[in-house]
Amino acid sequence: MDNKKYNFGAGPCILPDNVLNSASDAVKDYNRTGLSILEISHRSSEFENVISECENLVRELLGVPDDYSILFLQGGASTQFSMVPMCLMQQHKQAVYLDTGYFSLKAIKEARLFGTVRIAASSKDSDYDYIPYDYHIPGDSAYFHCTSNNSIEGTEIFTFPETNVPMICDMSSDIFSREINVANFDLIYAGAQKNMGPAGLTLVIVKKALLKGIQNLIPSMSDYRIYDAHNSMFNTPPVFSIYVAMLNLRWLKEAGGVKQAEERNIAKANLLYDAIDNSDHFYGLADKTDRSRMNVTFKMYSREKETEFMNFAESKGIIGIRGFRSLGGFRASLYNAMDISGVEVLVQCMNDFVDNDLFENFKLKPI
């Protein structure tokens, strides 16, 4: 392609070329059935094979224990923000939330519609630039909720708390990017449009015992038990998104699985963070110990040069690095499908920009 693009967008995000090629073929003719993947019935054996392969790949890649169900839903993580409390909040019990950023706060806001929410800890006072680790989870809580990766602020939880209450985690932006011990969680949810597939699909991994304990009266489409009982096909599921997710998880498996992906992601993140730390012009936003490997947030000491840099980067094919509106600066998302060669292009671009004579009067790193 002569207009090669390096897409650092936060999501919907980059997918591997061979996944896109297979998906494109299937839109015309799925597996030589003479039918498009968009028009096959979700009750057909063709689609049953797709959804079951997708489930098996999730199980294998994340090492999901047998006593967990894999569910495929619609609506995104935002729908989970209300489904979790709708299903799991209990009268006379509080739900405990860790407030680490924009999306955890959205989850908290929705939960408050359903019962008592206690904030275990919050890093809001310093623009969510770190992960709080000093907090207590009361043993009589309905559940504890956290966000493993804060895609807007660029922080990530590398050590999860030990607790006896059910642990719920929004892993939308770092699932499949690193090894996790699923057995430490009771319910994991993730919007698909980062490391899993296209927008319009949400993955839920839930301990069957947690489902058994649900007592609330819940609309069918908000009830995890309904998805579990109907193999995620209580109603028409998002067929195409599940198909592309399956292709993408196949690709991940062939590329060495989650362990190898994690190693590549560490190398990519180190490359970019090192460039930032060694720069006199750029600086990172998040505390070094809590830096996200998926979303790298940074700014320039010369704030007035940022638009210029954005345009320069775009001229090199780099797109999607504008920081979230409330934070400004830059955000480079390094999801699984971003090759390290793309990060090298970005680092080169940062160096070229500041090496340019035209910009020699930059505001520099304070000494």
Add this chain to the structure above:
Amino acid sequence: MDNKKYNFGAGPCILPDNVLNSASDAVKDYNRTGLSILEISHRSSEFENVISECENLVRELLGVPDDYSILFLQGGASTQFSMVPMCLMQQHKQAVYLDTGYFSLKAIKEARLFGTVRIAASSKDSDYDYIPYDYHIPGDSAYFHCTSNNSIEGTEIFTFPETNVPMICDMSSDIFSREINVANFDLIYAGAQKNMGPAGLTLVIVKKALLKGIQNLIPSMSDYRIYDAHNSMFNTPPVFSIYVAMLNLRWLKEAGGVKQAEERNIAKANLLYDAIDNSDHFYGLADKTDRSRMNVTFKMYSREKETEFMNFAESKGIIGIRGFRSLGGFRASLYNAMDISGVEVLVQCMNDFVDNDLFENFKLKPI
């Protein structure tokens, strides 16, 4: 294509070839941006153009008045079954439902979680083979709900009641197939996977005044007002499904719009119903006056020959005609993208099957 298929499936369903070709191209490279439609940001100008063209096409094709909002949601009609009562039921008021089939009953079941539901009328006692017209809607009801087309039973409402209470209609399986007067309804919803696009998208057309009256405390993702305020982008929308819907509505416009589609749909339905009515071997399930133009349900007098016919039809490339599990027999869905030539193939196939000497001892139409 040497394995040409005639897909009479009830949904996800057939889409026009040129829509599938454009969608396939866009999965590789959207509009020569160097990016897949699956990886463009929903906040990009590219996608803003897509969603706004899609909205404008809905407005133009259905003649939607300016005081209505067009919303794009996820989850399917099943999610609307609970969103409607969650947003619109009011204390001390009943909601009135017309019970015309499998899906209207599902809507009723969900509504009962939220308040008092009264059934205006039901055709359940005769397997939902007709549309009741003799009923009263109390003027102090919160709203009246009906299902315009019953895709499983093969009936369709051709005359809607006149009432002063808000009228809510599930048009999942016949929207864009015939002209409607949107101004007669207060809220219309439709899962996309029939005449609009791929699974994973739901269209809502709602009178702005109805939104203003919502008083209930509702989770964000179940609140129509949130979608309205955020242009359907409170969270990441199903980008690809909206894009394909836009392509499909473009096709519909070029093919003469809804009025022309309705004429083609009448011709297709007449062709198939005439073949059924003139047959000594097949008979229709629905009352003639209420027969659906979208989903033609029929059986054979010789029930034991039905599997044989299904296999014979499949050998001719005809698929998706198995009737719904609770009803048995056949269901041929004649959505917009089904050309009349496909219906001709089906009719020919029915005639060929019964003309075959091997089956001369058929059970025939009773005299």
